[in-house]
Amino acid sequence: MGAIEVMRALNDGGVKTRHPLEAVIWTNEEGNHFGIGTLGSGVAAGSLGTEILQTKDEQGLSLADWLRRYGQNPSQLTDARIPHGALAAYLELHIEQGPNLYETKVPIGVVQGIVGIKRWNCVVTGFANHAGTTPMNRRKDALAAASKDVLAVRDVVRAEEGSQVGNVGYVKVAPGAINVIPGRAEFPVELRDLDAAKVDRMWEHIQQRFAEVDKAENVETRCNLLDHSEPAHADANLQTAIREAAKSLGLATTDLPSLAGQDAQEIARIAPMAMIFVPSKDGISHSPKEFTSWQDVSNGTEVLYRSILLLDGQLDRK
Amino acid sequence: MGAIEVMRALNDGGVKTRHPLEAVIWTNEEGNHFGIGTLGSGVAAGSLGTEILQTKDEQGLSLADWLRRYGQNPSQLTDARIPHGALAAYLELHIEQGPNLYETKVPIGVVQGIVGIKRWNCVVTGFANHAGTTPMNRRKDALAAASKDVLAVRDVVRAEEGSQVGNVGYVKVAPGAINVIPGRAEFPVELRDLDAAKVDRMWEHIQQRFAEVDKAENVETRCNLLDHSEPAHADANLQTAIREAAKSLGLATTDLPSLAGQDAQEIARIAPMAMIFVPSKDGISHSPKEFTSWQDVSNGTEVLYRSILLLDGQLDRK
Numbered sequence: 001m002g003a004i005e006v007m008r009a010l011n012d013g014g015v016k017t018r019h020p021l022e023a024v025i026w027t028n029e030e031g032n033h034f035g036i037g038t039l040g041s042g043v044a045a046g047s048l049g050t051e052i053l054q055t056k057d058e059q060g061l062s063l064a065d066w067l068r069r070y071g072q073n074p075s076q077l078t079d080a081r082i083p084h085g086a087l088a089a090y091l092e093l094h095i096e097q098g099p100n101l102y103e104t105k106v107p108i109g110v111v112q113g114i115v116g117i118k119r120w121n122c123v124v125t126g127f128a129n130h131a132g133t134t135p136m137n138r139r140k141d142a143l144a145a146a147s148k149d150v151l152a153v154r155d156v157v158r159a160e161e162g163s164q165v166g167n168v169g170y171v172k173v174a175p176g177a178i179n180v181i182p183g184r185a186e187f188p189v190e191l192r193d194l195d196a197a198k199v200d201r202m203w204e205h206i207q208q209r210f211a212e213v214d215k216a217e218n219v220e221t222r223c224n225l226l227d228h229s230e231p232a233h234a235d236a237n238l239q240t241a242i243r244e245a246a247k248s249l250g251l252a253t254t255d256l257p258s259l260a261g262q263d264a265q266e267i268a269r270i271a272p273m274a275m276i277f278v279p280s281k282d283g284i285s286h287s288p289k290e291f292t293s294w295q296d297v298s299n300g301t302e303v304l305y306r307s308i309l310l311l312d313g314q315l316d317r318k
Numbered sequence: 319m320g321a322i323e324v325m326r327a328l329n330d331g332g333v334k335t336r337h338p339l340e341a342v343i344w345t346n347e348e349g350n351h352f353g354i355g356t357l358g359s360g361v362a363a364g365s366l367g368t369e370i371l372q373t374k375d376e377q378g379l380s381l382a383d384w385l386r387r388y389g390q391n392p393s394q395l396t397d398a399r400i401p402h403g404a405l406a407a408y409l410e411l412h413i414e415q416g417p418n419l420y421e422t423k424v425p426i427g428v429v430q431g432i433v434g435i436k437r438w439n440c441v442v443t444g445f446a447n448h449a450g451t452t453p454m455n456r457r458k459d460a461l462a463a464a465s466k467d468v469l470a471v472r473d474v475v476r477a478e479e480g481s482q483v484g485n486v487g488y489v490k491v492a493p494g495a496i497n498v499i500p501g502r503a504e505f506p507v508e509l510r511d512l513d514a515a516k517v518d519r520m521w522e523h524i525q526q527r528f529a530e531v532d533k534a535e536n537v538e539t540r541c542n543l544l545d546h547s548e549p550a551h552a553d554a555n556l557q558t559a560i561r562e563a564a565k566s567l568g569l570a571t572t573d574l575p576s577l578a579g580q581d582a583q584e585i586a587r588i589a590p591m592a593m594i595f596v597p598s599k600d601g602i603s604h605s606p607k608e609f610t611s612w613q614d615v616s617n618g619t620e621v622l623y624r625s626i627l628l629l630d631g632q633l634d635r636k
Contacts, residue, residue: 098451115450119496130603131485132433132510132577133416136476138601143486144472147465154462158454167449168461169496173488178437178506178544180487188496192450226496259450283456285448 002093002301009305017312019088026263033057033066041263044082045270053077087271088315089238092264093304094275095292096256099283106254107299108246109277110239114258114265115164115192116231118199122149122210122223128175128183139181145217146171146185152209153189156202163257164193164202189223194231194257232265238274238311245306251299260285276303320411320619327623335630337406344581351375351384359581362400363588371395405589406633407556410582411622412593413610414574417601424572425617426564427595428557432576432583433482433510434549436517440528440541442467446493446501457499463535464489464503470527471507474520481575482511482520507541512549512575550583556592556629563624569617578603594621 003023010017027040034055042048053064053074064074096102101109126142150168157166167190174184189206191199210221239255246253256277258264264273278300281291321341328335345358352373360366371382371392382392414420419427444460468486475484485508492502507524509517528539557573564571574595576582582591596618599609 096451097448098453099456100453117450129601130415130578131487131508132435132483132579133414133603134483134601135416135418135481136472136483138417141472143468143489147468150461150465154454154459163453165450165452165454167497167499169449169498169500170491170494171461171489176488178487178508179485181485182487190449190496260448261450283447283452285451 002297002304005301006305006308015309017308019312019315021308033059033061034063037261038263038266040080041266043077043080045266046081047266047269050077082267082270084270087267089235089311090264090267090271090273091238091242091304091307091311092262092273092275093300094258094262094277095280095285095290096277097258097260097280097283097285099280100256101254101277101279102281102283104254107251107278107296108242108253108303110242110246110253110255111234111264111275111277112239112255112257113194113231113233114260114262114268114275115194116196116199117190117192117227117229117261118203119191119226119228120189120203120223121226122187122189122221124149124185124187124219124221126183126185126217126219127181129181131179131181134181140183140218141181142185142219143171143173143182145213145219145221146173146182146187148213148217149210149221150187152213153206156205156209157191159205160198160202162193162195162198163259164191164195164198165259166191166202188226192259194233196231229261229265232262232268232273234264234268234274235272237314238272238307241307241310241314242274242276242303245303245310248306249299249302251303274307276300276307320615320622323619324623324626333627335626337630337633339626351377351379352381355579356581356584358398359584361395361398363584364399365584365587368395400585400588402588405585407553407629408582408585408589408591409556409560409622409625409629410580410591410593411618412576412580412595413598413603413608414595415576415578415598415601415603417598418574419572419595419597420599420601422572425569425597425614426560426571426621428560428564428571428573429552429582429593429595430557430573430575431512431549431551432578432580432586432593433512434514434517435508435510435545435547435579436521437509437544437546438507438521438541439544440467440505440507440539442503442505442537442539444501444503444535444537445499447499449497449499452499458501458536459499460503460537461489461491461500463531463537463539464491464500464505466531466535467528467539468505470531471524474523474527475509477523478516478520480511480513480516481577482509482513482516483577484509484520506544510577512551514549547579547583550580550586550591552582552586552592553590555632556590556625559625559628559632560592560594560621563621563628566624567617567620569621592625594618594625 029037126140278296347355444458596614
């Protein structure tokens with residue numbers, strides 16, 4: 001919406017940029033049928049290919065089926081690719097989806113980059129047995145071990161300075177009966193940071209902690225990597241332009257990472273990228289309670305407008 | 319099987335007891351359709367009434383339907399009740415279902431009683447949020463809290479001397495996604511001991527620990543009692559007879575509680591009760607790996623035979 005308003009303002013004011021400008025509306029992340037948040041940008045940046053045409057939604061319809069329904073030709077999917085170097089700059093205005101700007105009352109966030117995400121699935125194998133007749137000191141309780149593991153993940157993530165995050169979203173226990181000692185527990189681990197080396201270092205520590213838990217609890221824990229996205233760093237020149245644009249409007253800025261995935265992280269593969277964040281009330285996102293004030297929307301749009309003009313003067317079209 | 323062998327041996331030897339003797343085969347615990355382990359003994363002791371006739375199995379057939387299928391008359395269910403005081407003594411020979419006798423190589427266990435069981439269901443309410451954008455120090459992670467709770471249950475159960483046990487058989491997390499901070503976690507707590515006051519005391523401590531976790535984790539935990547069976551104590555005279563019988567055979571004994579539920583715990587409502595335990599290999603029960611050697615079966619049967627004769631001499635029929 002900010003991008004369209006900028007285009008409108010440029011047209012209304014008769015401002016001509018040296019570079020051609022395009023506004024893009026990427027695939028709706030929350031609503032798309034295929035569970036791929038960066039479907040449009042992934043195709044544009046070339047990280048998603050024709051293989052995704054066969055991805056099926058819950059109703060068993062494929063992406064190709066849906067494209068046909070909307071009068072599109074699935075075989076032209078890769079025509080949407082943007083060649084590397086075709087864009088001089090990519091800017092994206094977005095709500096923070098976190099509480100930092102809202103709580104510190106800073107109107108503009110200059111995004112340093114989009115965090116890398118690594119996800120593992122872990123299985124703890126203990127021994128299911130009668131919860132009445134098995135003495136407490138003879139148990140191989142997979143849930144007790146997994147509980148220590150869940151807390152170990154958080155300990156390790158909290159132990160380092162910085163804005164890195166980690167999550168264990170669930171634990172699934174088998175056999176899962178009130179009167180049976182858990183024999184198996186399965187849980188995912190997710191780690192995010194702008195620094196891929198920090199993510200790997202944290203995972204090393206977590207694995208050490210899991211090994212200690214295994215020894216103490218007489219169980220075995222095995223983890224395997226589920227998926228992995230590399231961090232995408234924002235372009236330094238573009239960040240500077242955003243900071244200058246905000247300053248010219250008297251708006252304070254903070255540098256911060258995007259801890260959520262973004263379309264910009266796909267575009268970073270093919271072009272210099274930067275993002276402008278505006279506050280999210282209480283940091284809530286992907287929720288009906290998501291809210292950003294009109295004043296903040298307006299501030300972000302002004303910063304986007306001025307950043308484009310600054311960059312248009314600085315950059316050469318490649 | 320031991321009881322039938324005892325009857326056979328008495329008949330073969332022409333031994334006449336002063337008291338009439340009956341052998342009973344209770345409902346198969348593992349195989350019955352209705353999830354009630356003590357179905358037969360519960361009806362006999364009067365703790366289960368005609369209300370259970372309407373209990374349905376997985377196929378939607380009621381207990382009444384099944385009784386009719388086997389040519390029985392459901393309306394006669396309560397005719398199976400044994401009046402209080404009608405039995406001078408009830409003895410049961412059983413495998414331990416735990417590892418104590420097997421590991422200490424003691425052939426005969428004299429059961430002190432059958433533990434009471436209390437079960438609660440607990441729900442931890444935190445706040446589900448974006449696992450990327452929510453800083454680590456702003457989370458209300460229901461699974462992190464539940465993990466501390468799981469470990470607190472075990473700590474409290476282990477803190478007291480004795481053979482009491484406690485179990486948390488599973489944790490169910492909502493929304494339960496890899497990239498969402500757990501907003502809700504639900505888990506059951508089961509505590510067993512021969513001393514009902516100890517169970518209540520442990521639960522008090524557990525609740526204190528849960529309250530501390532709630533405060534530290536900024537979540538709310540509520541538990542409600544699911545079910546509750548009182549401990550059933552074995553009769554002291556009957557225990558003495560079992561000990562003497564074993565001694566006369568040169569068999570060592572150990573006094574120990576039954577940490578599993580038993581039919582004898584129902585019969586304890588209407589008659590003096592005691593149980594003879596024999597070793598279970600590796601303590602495994604309710605499993606295809608359950609195993610007791612013929613020597614141990616034979617020892618237990620001899621002890622049952624001699625206990626009956628001892629008691630027959632001592633007890634007056636009521």
